[in-house]
Amino acid sequence: xxxxxxxxxxxxxxxxxxxxxxxxxxxxxxxxxxxxxxxxxxxxxxxxxxxxxxxxxxxxxxxxxxxxxxxxxxxxxxxxxxxxxxxxxxxxxxxxxxxxxxxxxxxxxxxxxxxxxxxxxxxxxxxxxxxxxxxxxxxxxxxxxxxxxxxxxxxxxxxxxxxxxxxxxxxxxxxxxxxxxxxxxxxxxxxxxxxxxxxxxxxxxxxxxxxxxxxxxxxxxxxxxxxxxxxxx
Amino acid sequence: xxxxxxxxxxxxxxxxxxxxxxxxxxxxxxxxxxxxxxxxxxxxxxxxxxxxxxxxxxxxxxxxxxxxxxxxxxxxxxxxxxxxxxxxxxxxxxxxxxxxxxxxxxxxxxxxxxxxxxxxxxxxxxxxxxxxxxxxxxxxxxxxxxxxxxxxxxxxxxxxxxxxxxxxxxxxxxxxxxxxxxxxxxxxxxxxxxxxxxxxxxxxxxxxxxxxxxxxxxxxxxxxxxxxxxxxxxxxxxxxxxxxxxxxxxxxxxxxxxxxxxxxxxxxxxxxxxxxxxxxxxxxxxxxxxxxxxxxxxxxxxxxxxxxxxxxxxxxxxxxxxxxxxxxxxxxxx
Numbered sequence: 001x002x003x004x005x006x007x008x009x010x011x012x013x014x015x016x017x018x019x020x021x022x023x024x025x026x027x028x029x030x031x032x033x034x035x036x037x038x039x040x041x042x043x044x045x046x047x048x049x050x051x052x053x054x055x056x057x058x059x060x061x062x063x064x065x066x067x068x069x070x071x072x073x074x075x076x077x078x079x080x081x082x083x084x085x086x087x088x089x090x091x092x093x094x095x096x097x098x099x100x101x102x103x104x105x106x107x108x109x110x111x112x113x114x115x116x117x118x119x120x121x122x123x124x125x126x127x128x129x130x131x132x133x134x135x136x137x138x139x140x141x142x143x144x145x146x147x148x149x150x151x152x153x154x155x156x157x158x159x160x161x162x163x164x165x166x167x168x169x170x171x172x173x174x175x176x177x178x179x180x181x182x183x184x185x186x187x188x189x190x191x192x193x194x195x196x197x198x199x200x201x202x203x204x205x206x207x208x209x210x211x212x213x214x215x216x217x218x219x220x221x222x223x224x225x226x227x228x229x230x231x232x233x
Numbered sequence: 234x235x236x237x238x239x240x241x242x243x244x245x246x247x248x249x250x251x252x253x254x255x256x257x258x259x260x261x262x263x264x265x266x267x268x269x270x271x272x273x274x275x276x277x278x279x280x281x282x283x284x285x286x287x288x289x290x291x292x293x294x295x296x297x298x299x300x301x302x303x304x305x306x307x308x309x310x311x312x313x314x315x316x317x318x319x320x321x322x323x324x325x326x327x328x329x330x331x332x333x334x335x336x337x338x339x340x341x342x343x344x345x346x347x348x349x350x351x352x353x354x355x356x357x358x359x360x361x362x363x364x365x366x367x368x369x370x371x372x373x374x375x376x377x378x379x380x381x382x383x384x385x386x387x388x389x390x391x392x393x394x395x396x397x398x399x400x401x402x403x404x405x406x407x408x409x410x411x412x413x414x415x416x417x418x419x420x421x422x423x424x425x426x427x428x429x430x431x432x433x434x435x436x437x438x439x440x441x442x443x444x445x446x447x448x449x450x451x452x453x454x455x456x457x458x459x460x461x462x463x464x465x466x467x468x469x470x471x472x473x474x475x476x477x478x479x480x481x482x483x484x485x486x487x488x489x490x491x492x493x494x495x496x497x498x499x500x501x502x503x504x505x506x507x508x509x510x511x512x513x514x515x516x517x518x519x520x521x522x523x524x525x526x527x528x529x530x531x532x533x534x535x536x537x538x539x540x541x542x543x544x545x546x547x548x549x550x551x552x553x554x555x556x557x558x559x560x561x562x563x564x565x566x567x
Contacts, residue, residue, distance in 0.1 A: 113428060118327050125424070137324065
């Protein structure tokens, strides 16, 4: 299987693999996300999205473009696995502020919908016609090894031939950082089982111990995977 | 408002807030007490929609540093400590399909040869956060839910937890474990149509069922019964019946839902329903669908208000959730 697309939104900027965009995954505030690149959909209202969903969706859209899979006519069996540290915690707290049973009023239903971290995967599926497996993995650091491994495993077990694997986290609320290594951002890579003669960033393999290799070099996380891909490109 | 929410949510008796940690620990303790011995080289997969949200939202009023143990990663650490596991874990969140996805990932890990055993632990609480959220979506039934009934008016939420210990055949034999069933196929798909409303044709769920059967190497004719998601909402139940018709045609395959009895346990639903399905395989009985009294025309002949004794060799369990996710597992008699 091969990596055929890369997209990222980090505090270092927005970019895709096949470009001169500098890749920097560091601490700091994320850039504003316009969402102007999202395709038109009659039931998709960008203004209703929380920031976590916007961030993940933007990075997925860029990775799809980089892999030449942005445009489509019929739905494709492409899956998405995303690792996160905090998920939609910010949205949880925003929603909770609207829960005021003493006032006998109902809280915000739109915010409630966005208190599930997998919602942005649903938006991506809806906008880009992706019918494959999709779920969120929580991890202690923003590494994405679990997402990368699970995506590879889904391909190996015959569940799906094309998978997006990535990480997604917005800045947590004040006081919530429990790991100094935490960095906000979204990075997604496209993995294809059989891309034929399509341009790619390298070959991914996995051993029985769960180690992942890119062109025979061991890959610790999504960040090192992207750095290796860009170096090759 | 107390935790019993005017009788329209199914809360576990005696589970009350105490101490400085999330109530979810008390819920998990109850299920771990009955889990038995877990080999120390077992991989842990947990599944939940909101983990320890009851404590996390308290941080609006108090310093958040006290609440990190309510995050799913730390709850997984607690379970690892209880069983002296190596600490390798995954926590899956996929709305109401979370624990079915967890079972699928666990089975895939064993199939890959990386692990001989995987412990699935799924859990979710009834909280004011979740209860008021579903009320705001007007998804709640004013009384106990009535899955697949003509007069269904919405869902009832419940809380619960389940553990399932998955092993390859060699490991189970070594440890002398009794096999309750074999997970032979699984699939996860997305409708790719809407965020909160299921695809009315049930195409995403039908695709998951067909892919599960393909992986199991069986024809869908071999499936003897279905443990449905069956939430009691108008849209979900119609979507499921459309999917079953799509896959099984006019065959009167027995379908049941446990949610009229225990409520919708959200991220724990798939795990609990897989456990019930295994019991169906072992005992050859399909449980009644509580609340089902006046059949939806499409459910007539499929769903029953009483228990049904039948020879079950292969059972399908499915769940669907927000964001368009569908998951299914096929279990066969061991």
